[in-house]
Structures are given as structure tokens and as C-alpha cells.
Amino acid sequence: MDFCALDFETATHEKNSACELGICIVQNSKIVETKTWLIKPPSYPYFHPRNIDVHGIYPEDVKDAPTFEDIWYEVEEMMYGTLMIAHNASFDAGVLRGCFNHYGIFAPTMHYLCSIQLAKKSWDYLPRYGLKHLAEYHNIEFKHHRAGDDAEACAKISLLAFEKLLLTTNEEISDYMKTKIKCL
Template sequence: MNFISIDFETANEKRHSPCAIGIVVANETGIVDEFYSLINPLMEFSSFNIRVHGIIEEDVSDAPTFPEIWPKFRSYLTDNTVIAHNASFDMSVLRKTLDYFNLTYPDMEYLCTVEISKRIWPDLMNHRLNTVAAHHRITFEHHHALEDARVAALVLVKAIQENGAEHLDDFIKICNMKKGKIYERGYVTPKINAKRRTKRMYF
């Protein structure tokens, strides 16, 4: 069962300013496809964001705009399960950018690998992407959209495998999770329920 991992980098503090997108297609055994593109956000870059990801305005001068890249991007998302590390950020970028350009939302479900990591590896000092990656000895260039999407996908693969699940839906049931959803002009956030406690028997 394939799932889609995504990551955005933004030009400034505005959520509708994506300047790069990384997309990874993966399944329970690993990565099967990847896509990366710079995006011209049609607005200025902030110095803070440049320090984070290293992308400057000159880098995106010939890059496609979001509406130009959206048909291809949408084909990855529609009717699929999408993941992101700190999904609240990436899904907000997606929704705010679609709103800004008056584009139709895709119908999709999604999960957050930050929340999954908290459930599966609760003893880590934190659950930032670089911390979880280091725990699994995964090296990468942090804040590069494709590399971040790739690591998020590998983190989910590790979580599925460590729980002995055959596929993603089995893993979701084992972890007592519920997918979030995005639909036309609306969304529902993912939910991870508390672990069920085993009843103690007293004699």
C-alpha cells in the first residue's frame, strides 16, 4: 500500500509562500518514487527563512509557480494517504496556498509522523525530524524539502516494521490512530487515541 510523504519550504512567514516541494512515494518496504521542485512564490524572501533552507529569490526566478505545478502535485495527493513531519505546518501551507490561488482542495487523508514518533519512540529527548533520524542512523540534509520528505517516509516505514504490521492500515489499527482528512474547503486533523490499558485481575 503506497503512501505519499511531502515537505514544503516557504519563502517567508506567510503560509502561502511555498518555494520548494518534496514528494516521496513509499510503501511498507521503502521508497518507490520521488519528485522535487523549486516554486516561484511570487513574493519576497525573508532573511530568516533563507537562513533555514538556503533558497534565495534568484534560485526560483525560472521555477514554476504553484498554480503551474499544482496539476502534477495534485495527482500525487488525490485519494491517497499523505504524511508529513509536523503535518499541521505542511497541511496549512497546502490549504493556505490553495486558498490564495483559489484552487480546489484535493480529497485526501493524512498522518503526522511527529505524533507517530511520540507514540512509537516516547523516550526520545524530542521528536524533531533530525532527532528521530539520528535515532535510526539516517543522515540527511535538513530543511531540503525532498530530503525531509524522504526521512519522514523512512521514519514511518521503521514504525510500521517495528510494530510487525503488514501494511499501513494495520499499523494505524495497532496504534489506535485515526487519519486526518482534507476535502473541499475543509479539514479534520489526525487523532491518536490513548493506549488501551490492560485490565488487571485481582484474586
């Protein structure tokens, strides 16, 4: 089973305002790499105070960081051809689309799955499905609202969910979750 878990943090409410991106690569059902980039968003130096309160990333943290456009080809190479999984995937897919639109980047065909939907199928008895709550339930330690940590926690939760659902291949995931897999 191969997939990548992805998480964005944003500077403002704008979908193109990515200020951090984390990707966790899973190959053969094992985490092989997690990478994080700080990103200088188009709104720089403006960051909404609410966003800073959530993730703790300040404008000075990204003043020398690359833009999304600068890192996209490396990111695309890491993600190429794999299923993308994100916790609350509609948000992360929206940020990805917002960045593509802002920088005029041709959006590749990408399929994505929300780990919340996956968790609900796996543990339908839980009262909450937020990343923090699922991580606590599974004793996964991470720094919440930092993109690399969130991506890796998402990958670990997804792997546990696939194990619980007895899904061992990408084809089985596609068959079982077909109505939940979206196209970017």
C-alpha cells in the same frame, strides 16, 4: 502499505509562500520515487531573511521556477488516493491549504498523519522528536530543510515506525492511528 511523505519550505511566514516542495512516494512499503520542485511564491522576489537562514533558498533560485499552480496537477497525480505523511504535518497541511486558497484550487479530500505522532507511539523513550533528531537516532543521512531530503527522511522514519508497531497495511495504520489521522 502505500503513502506519500511531503515537505514544504516557505519564503515567508505566509502559508501560501511555498518555495520548495518535496514528495516521497512509498508503494508496497518501498520508496519508489522522490521528487522536488522549486516554486516561485506569490511573495517573489521577497523572501524573509529568517526563512533563507533555515533552508538556504534565495529569490534568485526560484526566479525561473513554476508557481504552485503550475505544478499542482503533477503533484496531485503523484499523491492521488494515498495517505499523506509529514513531519509536523499541521505546518505542511497549512501550506497546502494556503496554496489552494491563494490560487483558487479546489482542495481534494486528503487524509494526513504527522510522523511526530507516529514516532512518539513508536519510540516513547526518546527525548526529542524533531526530524533531525529522529534521523540521527536511525542513522539516516539527509540535507535538513531541503524539501526532497526532508520528505524522504520522513518516509524512512515512518516505515521504521510502522515496522516497530507491526503495522503492515494502510487499514492497520488507519485503525491504530485513527485519532491522529486528519482530513485536509
